[in-house]
Structures are given as structure tokens and as C-alpha cells.
Amino acid sequence: MFSSSGYGDLELLNQCWHEFGGSDGVSRDGLLLSSSSSPSERVGGKNENCEAKALAALKNHSEAERRRRERINCHLSTLRGFVASTHHKMDKATLLAKVISQVKELKKNAMEASKGFLIPMETDEVKVEPYDTKLGYGCMSYMATICCDYQPEILSDLKTTLDALQLQLVKSEMSTLERRMKNVFVFTCCKGDNSNIVNVEACQSIASVVHKALGSVLEKASTSMEFALRTSYPNKRRRMC
Amino acid sequence: MFSSSGYGDLELLNQCWHEFGGSDGVSRDGLLLSSSSSPSERVGGKNENCEAKALAALKNHSEAERRRRERINCHLSTLRGFVASTHHKMDKATLLAKVISQVKELKKNAMEASKGFLIPMETDEVKVEPYDTKLGYGCMSYMATICCDYQPEILSDLKTTLDALQLQLVKSEMSTLERRMKNVFVFTCCKGDNSNIVNVEACQSIASVVHKALGSVLEKASTSMEFALRTSYPNKRRRMC
DNA sequence: GAATACACGTGATTC
DNA sequence: TGAATCACGTGTATT
Numbered sequence: 001m002f003s004s005s006g007y008g009d010l011e012l013l014n015q016c017w018h019e020f021g022g023s024d025g026v027s028r029d030g031l032l033l034s035s036s037s038s039p040s041e042r043v044g045g046k047n048e049n050c051e052a053k054a055l056a057a058l059k060n061h062s063e064a065e066r067r068r069r070e071r072i073n074c075h076l077s078t079l080r081g082f083v084a085s086t087h088h089k090m091d092k093a094t095l096l097a098k099v100i101s102q103v104k105e106l107k108k109n110a111m112e113a114s115k116g117f118l119i120p121m122e123t124d125e126v127k128v129e130p131y132d133t134k135l136g137y138g139c140m141s142y143m144a145t146i147c148c149d150y151q152p153e154i155l156s157d158l159k160t161t162l163d164a165l166q167l168q169l170v171k172s173e174m175s176t177l178e179r180r181m182k183n184v185f186v187f188t189c190c191k192g193d194n195s196n197i198v199n200v201e202a203c204q205s206i207a208s209v210v211h212k213a214l215g216s217v218l219e220k221a222s223t224s225m226e227f228a229l230r231t232s233y234p235n236k237r238r239r240m241c
Numbered sequence: 242m243f244s245s246s247g248y249g250d251l252e253l254l255n256q257c258w259h260e261f262g263g264s265d266g267v268s269r270d271g272l273l274l275s276s277s278s279s280p281s282e283r284v285g286g287k288n289e290n291c292e293a294k295a296l297a298a299l300k301n302h303s304e305a306e307r308r309r310r311e312r313i314n315c316h317l318s319t320l321r322g323f324v325a326s327t328h329h330k331m332d333k334a335t336l337l338a339k340v341i342s343q344v345k346e347l348k349k350n351a352m353e354a355s356k357g358f359l360i361p362m363e364t365d366e367v368k369v370e371p372y373d374t375k376l377g378y379g380c381m382s383y384m385a386t387i388c389c390d391y392q393p394e395i396l397s398d399l400k401t402t403l404d405a406l407q408l409q410l411v412k413s414e415m416s417t418l419e420r421r422m423k424n425v426f427v428f429t430c431c432k433g434d435n436s437n438i439v440n441v442e443a444c445q446s447i448a449s450v451v452h453k454a455l456g457s458v459l460e461k462a463s464t465s466m467e468f469a470l471r472t473s474y475p476n477k478r479r480r481m482c
Numbered sequence: 483g484a485a486t487a488c489a490c491g492t493g494a495t496t497c
Numbered sequence: 498t499g500a501a502t503c504a505c506g507t508g509t510a511t512t
Contacts, residue, residue, distance in 0.1 A: 057484085062506050068334065068487070069504070075337035082344055091502070093309065096316035099340065103323055106347035152397060174415040298499085303491050309502070310489070332487075 120180035124148045126218050128211040131186055140203040141170065141188040146214045150181035154221045158183060161213045167206070361421035365389045367459050369452040372427055381444040382411065382429040387455045391422035395462045399424060402454045408447075426451075 076092060083090070083098045090098070124147060131143035148154070155174075162169070167187040174183045187210075317333060324331070324339045331339070365388060372384040389395070396415075403410070408428040415424045428451075 058507080060485090064486070065488095065506070066504090071334040072337060073504090075334060075341060078341050079337065079344075082341075082348075093312040093316060093502095096313060096320065099344070100316060100319055100323075103320075103340070103344060103347070106344065106351055107323075110347055110350055152393065155396070156393060172417050174417070176413050176415070177410065299492080301500085302493095305501070306491070306503095307489085314489090334487095 120175060120177050120182040121147050122180070124218060124222065126211060126214045128207045128214070141186060142203070142207050142210070144185045144187070144207075144210050144214060145182065146218055147180070147182040148218055148221055150176050150179055151221055151224070153224070154181075154217065157217050157220065158214075161217055165206075165210060165213060167210070361416060361423040362388050363421070365459060365463065367452060367455045369448045369455070382427060383444070383448050383451070385426045385428070385448075385451050385455060386423065387459055388421070388423040389459055389462055391417050391420055392462055392465070394465070395422075395458065398458050398461065399455075402458055406447075406451060406454060408451070 076095065079099050080090060080095055083095065083102060125145065126147075127143075127145040129143055129145075131141045146158070162172075162185065167185070170186040170188055172183070172185045174181060176182075317336065320340050321331065321336055324336065324343060366386060367388075368386040369383055370386075372382045387399070403413075403426065408426070411427040411429055413424070413426045415422060417423075
């Protein structure tokens with residue numbers, strides 16, 4: 001009924017009490033309804049009244065428009081706070097473009113994180129891939145994945161294998177569903193936060209080493225599982241993808 | 242040097258080839274530089290030239306401004322596609338507000354997902370809490386967390402416990418770091434996708450049952466760990482938070 | 483017809 | 498200087 005989206009100056013003040021006193025040089029009080037020289041020479045009470053009314057309407061109009069602008073700019077400045085880029089004010093257009101790319105990135109990450117990232121697949125898999133883009137560390141990092149049937153022994157196998165590799169683990173996550181499991185490790189090649197520049201080739205060789213190690217773990221688990229299946233259960237799913 | 246953000250009509254066309262032919266009633270060709278009646282009565286080649294120049298500048302100005310508006314509105318309509326709300330066009334301000342809340346939500350989720358969600362804490366913990374808000378399923382769901390020192394036995398303990406409870410698991414994730422582990426289960430109370438309305442009290446009782454079960458698992462692990470520590474290692478960290 | 487939202491052209495300002 | 502952005506008031510359409 002009133003403001004089409006429930007907005008008012010109150011909301012505006014609540015959410016946007018920052019970034020004022022900027023380049024907004026509006027006086028916010030100059031009413032300008034005084035002594036407008038009548039454009040035409042006609043005189044008369046009716047015309048005067050009508051004229052004053054129109055003038056008041058015009059004033060209302062411009063004020064409403066100003067409010068609308070303030071509302072939009074307020075949200076814009078909030079967004080400007082989000083992208084949190086360097087130093088001084090960005091273009092409106094550039095700002096919006098950044099917001100768009102940020103939303104895209106966030107959505108992509110959310111998608112990746114929520115579905116499929118840690119849900120075990122139906123096919124066995126070992127994978128090692130770059131993981132740089134995540135938080136912009138500038139540090140070379142990789143994500144290793146192993147997905148297979150769950151067996152208690154495989155965990156200690158993995159642990160000893162990773163310990164032997166002496167990786168700089170960022171995180172290690174595991175997910176189980178039904179009888180499948182998926183294990184994800186993120187590791188980097190740089191020790192501290194300061195050494196941003198790292199030896200890329202060394203990283204890649206480490207990645208291939210990790211891949212091989214995980215592959216042998218999977219292989220071992222696979223054969224032991226095949227043995228178990230052959231001895232106790234009828235044949236079931238099994239094969240690398 | 243040129244465009245402060247590297248933008249041009251090319252970029253604009255690349256990214257924004259949708260939402261044209263809208264309410265934009267501009268003719269885009271009316272040059273209006275013809276036959277402007279001279280405002281003052283002075284005549285002379287110099288004045289005429291100057292006047293034409295000023296007029297051309299004005300035209301350039303307004304055109305540039307129009308391009309700027311188009312750029313902004315283009316990005317705005319891209320964002321409008323993101324919020325993907327119902328039916329017909331939203332306010333610019335409302336749209337931006339929605340974008341803001343969406344970015345906030347996405348950031349919150351990303352934060353939660355990336356750091357702390359699956360990173361084991363230093364203190365032991367069992368927790369069962371509602372998990373409704375995640376994807377808006379409208380189905381009552383809970384997230385159960387158990388965090389403690391890693392021991393191989395605890396996994397089979399957890400498995401048997403959860404199997405006994407016959408939960409409707411959505412996902413089950415585990416994370417290890419150093420010698421700590423954290424295990425997260427998400428489970429629901431409704432079997433299929435269609436039965437959105439579920440028995441809330443039943444859910445809550447299930448939640449408390451799950452909490453108790455996990456608590457006993459933790460307790461068992463804790464005592465066995467204490468035993469192991471007492472027999473082999475000097476005393477270490479141990480206590481519920 | 484009041485209220486609202488948008489596009490437009492223009493003056494001011496900055497680099 | 499010109500090219501860029503911005504805030505402003507106004508015209509116009511939709512409700």
C-alpha cells in the first residue's frame with residue numbers, strides 16, 4: 001500500500017549509517033518554493049492557487065526522486081563495503097560488475113561445496129588437482145581425492161601414507177554414505193604465510209607423487225575387498241572409472 | 242588512460258545481450274543538432290562556430306551519460322537474473338537489497354563451510370541442532386556433530402550406533418587434523434520428498450536420542466583413551482566442553 | 483489524481 | 498582541455 005517494498009527512511013537509516021558526508025553536495029533543505037517569478041503574465045486567484053499547487057507537486061516529486069536515489073545509493077555503498085577493494089571509490093558500473101562476479105564465485109563455491117564435493121560417487125576414483133582459486137592465497141595448493149568402498153583398514157593406510165609424504169595439510173575431510181566413502185585432502189607447498197612464491201615444478205611433482213601413493217592405497221583396498229567378496233559375498237560392483 | 246575501468250560498448254554487448262527492448266523509450270538516433278534557434282540575437286561566424294561546437298559537446302555529453310546508464314542497468318539486469326524472483330520486474334532498490342542479503346547469506350555459508358564447519362576443535366563436543374535453513378527443503382532436518390580425539394575404533398562404534406538408530410541420513414562427513422577428528426551427520430525425519438509436513442515432536446525426540454547415543458560413544462572413546470594414556474603416555478588434554 | 487519508478491539531459495567536478 | 502562520473506530536477510508511464 002505505501003512504499004512498494006516496505007522501505008522508509010527508517011530502514012534507510014538503520015542499514016545505511018555509513019558513508020555519509022561523501023561527495024553528496026546536496027543541501028537537503030533549500031525548499032525553493034519562495035518567490036517564483038510567474039512565467040506567464042496572467043493573474044488571478046484561481047491561477048495562483050493552481051500554480052502553487054503545481055509547484056508543491058513538483059517539489060514533492062523531486063524530493064521523492066531524491067529519496068529514491070538515496071535508497072539506491074545506500075545499497076550501493078553497502079555493496080561497496082562488501083567488495084572491499086582498494087582505497088578510493090569505485091565506479092557504480094565497476095562496482096556492480098564486481099558484485100556480479102563475486103556472487104557468481106560464491107554460488108559456484110556453494111554449489112561445489114554442498115552437492116557433490118564430499119558425496120561419495122559410485123565409481124572408484126583418485127584425483128589430484130589444483131586448488132588455488134579458493135581464497136586467493138597466492139599459494140600453490142592442491143586437492144587430492146580418493147573415493148572407494150569403505151573399509152576400516154583404509155583409514156590407517158591413508159594416514160601412514162600421508163604421514164610418509166610429509167604434506168602441508170590444510171584440511172582433510174572424509175564423507176561416508178551407504179557403503180561408499182570419499183576422502184579429500186587439501187595441501188599446499190609453502191610452509192608459512194609469507195612465502196607466497198613457491199616452486200611450481202616441485203608442487204607438481206609432489207602432486208604426482210601423491211596421486212601415485214593414493215592410487216596404490218586404492219589398489220590395495222580394492223584387492224583386499226575383492227578377496228573379501230570372493231570368500232564371503234556374491235560378486236558386487238567394482239572397477240576403477 | 243581511456244575508460245577508467247576498461248569498459249566499452251564491446252564488453253557491454255558481450256555480457257548484456259538480454260533485457261533489451263524494455264521500457265527504454267529512447268530513440269537512439271535523434272541527433273537534434275539541426276536548426277537550433279539561436280538564443281541570443283548576436284550573429285557572426287565566430288559565434289555560430291562556437292555555438293555549434295558547444296552543441297556538439299552537449300550531445301556527446303548526453304550520449305556518454307546514456308551509455309553509462311546502459312552499462313549500469315545492464316549489470317542491474319544481470320543481477321535481476323540472479324535473484325531470480327517471481328513474476329515481473331523488481332525495484333532497483335529492492336533488487337539491490339535482495340542482492341545484498343543474498344551475498345550476505347552466501348558469504349555466511351561459505352564461511353561456515355570453509356572454516357570451522359569441519360575443522361576439529363580442541364575440545365570434545367557432542368551437538369545436535371536444527372539444520373533446516375540450508376536449502377529450504379521445508380523438511381525437518383538436524384545436524385549432529387561429534388568431535389574428539391581420533392581413534393580407529395570410534396568409527397565402527399559410530400557406524401553401529403547410527404545404524405541402530407535407523408536415521409534418514411542426508412550426508413555424513415568426517416574431518417581429521419593432527420590427532421583430532423570431527424564427524425558431522427545430517428539427517429531428516431521425513432522419508433520422501435513429498436511429505437513436507439513432519440512430526441516435529443518426533444524429530445525432537447529423535448534428536449535427543451541421537452545426542453544421547455553420540456554422547457555414550459564419546460564417553461566410551463574418552464575412557465578408552467584415558468586408559469591408553471594412563472598406560473603408555475603422560476597425561477594430555479581431556480575434558481568435555 | 484496522488485504515488486511511485488524509470489530514463490533523460492544537464493551542471494558540477496574530477497582526473 | 499576532453500572524457501569520465503555523479504547528483505539533480507524533470508517528463509512520462511504505470512499503479
